[in-house]
Amino acid sequence: MTRPMTAQEPSDATPIAQGHNTRPKTGSHVLVEALEQLGVEVVFGYPGGAIMPIYDALPGSKLKHILVRHEQAAALAADAWGRMTGKAGVCMATSGPGATNLVTGIANAFMDSIPMVAITGQVPQAIMGTDGFQEVDVFGITMPVVKHSVILRDPSKIAETLAECFHIAESGRPGPVLIDVPKDVATAVIESSQPAVRPTVRARVAADEASVKAGIDIINSAKKPLLYVGGGVARAGAVEELRAFAKETGIPEVSTLQGLGCLPTWDDQHLGMLGMHGGKAANMAVQESDLLIVCGARFDDRATGRLDSFAPNARVVHLDRDPAEINKLRNADVGIQGDLAKAMQGLSAARPEIDAWCSHTQDEKVTHAMRYDAPGKGVFAPLFLKELSEAAGDDFVAVCDVGQHQMWVAQHCRFSRPQAHLTSGGLGTMGYGVPAGVGAKLAEPEATVVTVTGDGSVMMNIHELATIRRYRVPLKIVLFDNSTLGLVRQWQELFFEENFSEVDLFDNPDFAELAEAFGIEAFTVTKRDDTDSAIDRLLSCNGPILAHVRIDPMENVWPLVPPGRSNAEMMEA
Amino acid sequence: MDFRITIDFENDEGAVRRILGVIEQRGFEIVSIAMPGAEGTVSMTVGLKPRGEGRSIEILGRQIARLHSVQNVQTTQGQTEFERECA
Ligand SMILES: Cc1ncc(C[n+]2csc(CCOP(=O)(O)OP(=O)(O)O)c2C)c(N)n1
Numbered sequence: 001m002t003r004p005m006t007a008q009e010p011s012d013a014t015p016i017a018q019g020h021n022t023r024p025k026t027g028s029h030v031l032v033e034a035l036e037q038l039g040v041e042v043v044f045g046y047p048g049g050a051i052m053p054i055y056d057a058l059p060g061s062k063l064k065h066i067l068v069r070h071e072q073a074a075a076l077a078a079d080a081w082g083r084m085t086g087k088a089g090v091c092m093a094t095s096g097p098g099a100t101n102l103v104t105g106i107a108n109a110f111m112d113s114i115p116m117v118a119i120t121g122q123v124p125q126a127i128m129g130t131d132g133f134q135e136v137d138v139f140g141i142t143m144p145v146v147k148h149s150v151i152l153r154d155p156s157k158i159a160e161t162l163a164e165c166f167h168i169a170e171s172g173r174p175g176p177v178l179i180d181v182p183k184d185v186a187t188a189v190i191e192s193s194q195p196a197v198r199p200t201v202r203a204r205v206a207a208d209e210a211s212v213k214a215g216i217d218i219i220n221s222a223k224k225p226l227l228y229v230g231g232g233v234a235r236a237g238a239v240e241e242l243r244a245f246a247k248e249t250g251i252p253e254v255s256t257l258q259g260l261g262c263l264p265t266w267d268d269q270h271l272g273m274l275g276m277h278g279g280k281a282a283n284m285a286v287q288e289s290d291l292l293i294v295c296g297a298r299f300d301d302r303a304t305g306r307l308d309s310f311a312p313n314a315r316v317v318h319l320d321r322d323p324a325e326i327n328k329l330r331n332a333d334v335g336i337q338g339d340l341a342k343a344m345q346g347l348s349a350a351r352p353e354i355d356a357w358c359s360h361t362q363d364e365k366v367t368h369a370m371r372y373d374a375p376g377k378g379v380f381a382p383l384f385l386k387e388l389s390e391a392a393g394d395d396f397v398a399v400c401d402v403g404q405h406q407m408w409v410a411q412h413c414r415f416s417r418p419q420a421h422l423t424s425g426g427l428g429t430m431g432y433g434v435p436a437g438v439g440a441k442l443a444e445p446e447a448t449v450v451t452v453t454g455d456g457s458v459m460m461n462i463h464e465l466a467t468i469r470r471y472r473v474p475l476k477i478v479l480f481d482n483s484t485l486g487l488v489r490q491w492q493e494l495f496f497e498e499n500f501s502e503v504d505l506f507d508n509p510d511f512a513e514l515a516e517a518f519g520i521e522a523f524t525v526t527k528r529d530d531t532d533s534a535i536d537r538l539l540s541c542n543g544p545i546l547a548h549v550r551i552d553p554m555e556n557v558w559p560l561v562p563p564g565r566s567n568a569e570m571m572e573a
Numbered sequence: 574m575d576f577r578i579t580i581d582f583e584n585d586e587g588a589v590r591r592i593l594g595v596i597e598q599r600g601f602e603i604v605s606i607a608m609p610g611a612e613g614t615v616s617m618t619v620g621l622k623p624r625g626e627g628r629s630i631e632i633l634g635r636q637i638a639r640l641h642s643v644q645n646v647q648t649t650q651g652q653t654e655f656e657r658e659c660a
């Protein structure tokens with residue numbers, strides 16, 4: 001039973017006692033003002049010693065602070081905010097353990113090129129380097145997983161530094177930026193300060209004309225060209241240009257996990273996701289193609305399988321904002337560095353003659369379409385997800401955790417846009433789903449945001465059910481419970497001779513009861529026949545709701561390219 | 574084969590650590606470092622050995638060039654064009 005909320009409980013961000021008005025303005029006030037001036041609406045965080053001065057400056061500001069129950073959740077929610085809006089999501093935490101708890105979320109944003117600003121409290125500068133209480137070198141710890149970082153040492157430069165950090169996080173190839181704020185800077189009395197103004201954004205830099213021309217020539221000479229689309233397209237705001245290019249040229253497309261939704265998944269030209277759990281039509285098209293037009297993708301090993309046998313007959317045109325990605329893993333015949341939208345516009349003049357190739361790829365798509373006629377009467381997760389996403393329509397946003405269920409979402413859901421699919425791709429962070437669902441729903445309240453999680457993943461940030469309840473975030477959660485760490489179990493079955501080691505979660509709590517204990521409506525589904533009514537109940541609920549869906553522990557994700565093998569060697573059910 | 578890479582950069586806090594971190598993390602062993610002391614923009618020359626096959630000094634140069642404090646990178650295989658990131 002759902003525990004009712006009592007009058008004493010906070011229903012929104014709790015205002016802390018006002019009263020700083022009579023106190024002198026400090027670095028913390030300047031920092032909070034700067035966040036407001038930079039357009040920040042929501043900050044995800046958790047207080048503690050070194051960051052208390054900044055928390056002291058929050059009440060009365062225009063910022064909505066979301067008090068999470070673990071700092072990792074703050075960073076993951078900020079990551080989701082960044083994915084939904086293209087603007088830096090903001091998280092903050094205290095020094096020491098607060099800061100180290102942010103690290104996974106920062107790394108998650110780094111791996112998927114997501115704009116984020118993480119603010120950490122730090123011990124006073126005079127204590128730094130002396131092993132002070134809750135002192136860790138978070139500046140050093142995070143260095144490999146940030147786009148940039150600063151220790152904000154000068155109280156007179158707070159606004160300026162924040163503006164620059166937001167600019168760095170959001171521009172070019174986006175990424176997380178860490179701002180470590182020593183306590184003496186946060187408490188410094190500030191007589192006067194300049195407003196935070198972002199550096200002027202330069203006009204989009206057109207890609208080099210000669211390489212665009214070379215790209216057009218190579219596309220025109222191709223007989224079997226294929227678009228290979230990654231997350232960089234959405235990050236660069238080039239979705240419309242990509243769609244226009246695809247329509248003008250008729251070239252079929254495959255996408256990475258991060259690229260899903262760049263072309264609507266129901267578009268004829270979209271052949272599916274490529275890679276380890278990609279569709280057969282998509283992987284075969286890559287292997288057969290004579291030209292890959294790689295847009296904002298980075299030849300990740302999960303997408304390419306064994307690299308030396310990936311697309312063996314294809315020349316490569318590689319478009320990327322980041323020159324460090326071109327030729328990194330596969331040499332490009334034509335590398336086009338610069339703004340993706342402009343580059344796609346330029347390439348749209350190409351007119352390859354590819355009718356035979358298009359009809360061949362369409363035939364393959366039909367031949368190798370996913371099947372939903374699973375035996376038995378239990379819930380079949382792929383079908384459940386397909387029907388859920390279709391029923392939710394264009395407003396659907398799936399926020400995945402990590403495991404088999406994540407792959408089923410990618411394979412079977414309908415996505416109208418890249419923001420309809422939030423998934424921890426590069427880092428594969430179990431625990432992403434619930435906090436990121438919160439971030440996504442707050443970023444886009446009108447969207448039908450559904451966190452899809454597993455019984456392993458959900459436990460990594462289960463405490464965030466309390467955040468959902470506290471702010472009444474109307475997030476829908478579908479928890480596929482196979483009482484096992486399914487993806488690991490599947491690999492042990494297939495590649496470790498069924499030596500099942502430490503994957504059994506037989507002693508899970510009753511998830512519906514657990515959700516109810518947090519004050520969230522919940523129900524359990526066990527039969528396939530109940531799929532429709534479960535989806536109706538999920539979609540018609542106005543508040544937060546969790547569907548605990550029991551599935552067969554032995555269900556596997558198909559197809560599958562075994563690790564280290566060519567994408568041509570797919571295993572099927 | 575040994576390589577040399579010369580990096581001009583703004584000597585902000587952490588810049589040296591960051592550059593050396595990228596070099597090591599991207600699969601190169603640092604065999605020598607020369608950095609004449611200076612404030613503001615400084616130049617550092619690093620001697621490197623790749624760890625194993627398939628490490629490209631050219632790609633490393635571009636990975637260093639995308640660090641915010643870095644202004645120019647020259648490798649033994651030519652200059653990496655660097656443009657400070659803007660939208
Ligand atoms: C933080 C973290 N720890 C470990 C892993 C390795 N891992 C990947 S998938 C997986 C199992 C996930 O289980 P569950 O959430 O129940 O999803 P299922 O595969 O059963 O759908 C594990 C342990 C990871 N990706 N992230």
